[in-house]
Amino acid sequence: xxxxxxxxxxxxxxxxxxxxxxxxxxxxxxxxxxxxxxxxxxxxxxxxxxxxxxxxxxxxxxxxxxxxxxxxxxxxxxxxxxxxxxxxxxxxxxxxxxxxxxxxxxxxxxxxxxxxxxxxxxxxxxxxxxxxxxxxxxxxxxxxxxxxxxxxxxxxxxxxxxxxxxxxxxxxxxxxxxxxxxxxxxxxxxxxxxxxxxxxxxxxxxxxxxxxxxxxxxxxxxxxxxxxxxxxxxxxxxxxxxxxxxxxxxxxxxxxx
DNA sequence: GCGACAG
DNA sequence: ATCTTGTCGC
Numbered sequence: 339x340x341x342x343x344x345x346x347x348x349x350x351x352x353x354x355x356x357x358x359x360x361x362x363x364x365x366x367x368x369x370x371x372x373x374x375x376x377x378x379x380x381x382x383x384x385x386x387x388x389x390x391x392x393x394x395x396x397x398x399x400x401x402x403x404x405x406x407x408x409x410x411x412x413x414x415x416x417x418x419x420x421x422x423x424x425x426x427x428x429x430x431x432x433x434x435x436x437x438x439x440x441x442x443x444x445x446x447x448x449x450x451x452x453x454x455x456x457x458x459x460x461x462x463x464x465x466x467x468x469x470x471x472x473x474x475x476x477x478x479x480x481x482x483x484x485x486x487x488x489x490x491x492x493x494x495x496x497x498x499x500x501x502x503x504x505x506x507x508x509x510x511x512x513x514x515x516x517x518x519x520x521x522x523x524x525x526x527x528x529x530x531x532x533x534x535x536x537x538x539x540x541x542x543x544x545x546x547x548x549x550x551x552x553x554x555x556x557x558x559x560x561x562x563x564x565x566x567x568x569x570x571x572x573x574x575x576x577x578x579x580x581x582x583x584x585x586x587x588x589x590x591x592x593x594x595x
Numbered sequence: 596g597c598g599a600c601a602g
Numbered sequence: 603a604t605c606t607t608g609t610c611g612c
Contacts, residue, residue: 386602386603387603388602389604390604390605391604393603393604396603424601424603425600426599426601426602427600427601429601432602459601459602459603460601465601470601471601471602487601488601488602489600490601491601493600497599497600498599541601
């Protein structure tokens with residue numbers, strides 16, 4: 339028998355190729371066509387947080403914010419145990435199941451708060467096989483999804499080169515972006531300067547049911563700081579200062595149930 | 596051949 | 603992913 343891990347990788351690659359066929363790269367919602375996103379009222383964000391030294395237990399976050407005010411409508415935080423290890427290119431198999439669970443839970447308890455679009459911490463089509471976590475979640479939930487990565491994944495010739503760095507240096511103001519073009523000439527994402535105060539871009543790509551240009555425009559409007567507010571709220575809930583009851587407490591509470 | 600490589 | 607302190611500027 340071949341190495342179990344190699345078998346698993348092959349199986350995962352086949353599954354990604356199959357699910358890739360279901361990704362919709364078009365704007366399927368009316369609000370996506372509107373210059374000011376008229377009709378968009380709820381934006382969501384999902385993320386997993388880890389504690390130092392433990393990479394199998396995590397806190398799965400889902401927040402829903404009002405648009406365009408970015409006020410919290412809903413937040414959920416639950417301790418989960420992950421089954422798959424982290425492997426670049428296969429994030430979906432590790433993180434999608436608990437995040438889908440959180441969406442399922444929202445549908446059961448507060449269906450009217452279901453977000454109209456979901457920001458995902460990681461890439462969408464900007465991926466080795468054009469099927470990153472944001473596509474994975476998009477296809478399996480059928481929600482419009484936007485992938486926002488905070489670091490560059492090296493995809494088909496797109497690397498942290500001097501050329502890439504000079505393109506970053508050319509992003510002068512918030513909203514400026516440049517395409518991430520593959521060796522084969524396909525634009526799989528865009529590097530976006532999302533705030534005036536940070537020169538480091540975020541890497542935006544299509545997850546599902548949205549075009550790249552709409553995804554970039556929407557991401558820009560959801561950024562008060564470098565990271566889009568729905569994702570930043572996820573991170574803040576866990577690590578941020580200020581609350582009387584911190585999120586680790588909340589997670590500890592839930593894990594005892 | 597080896598290393599790079601979202602979270 | 604995870605952490606933490608200081609430091610600078612408005």
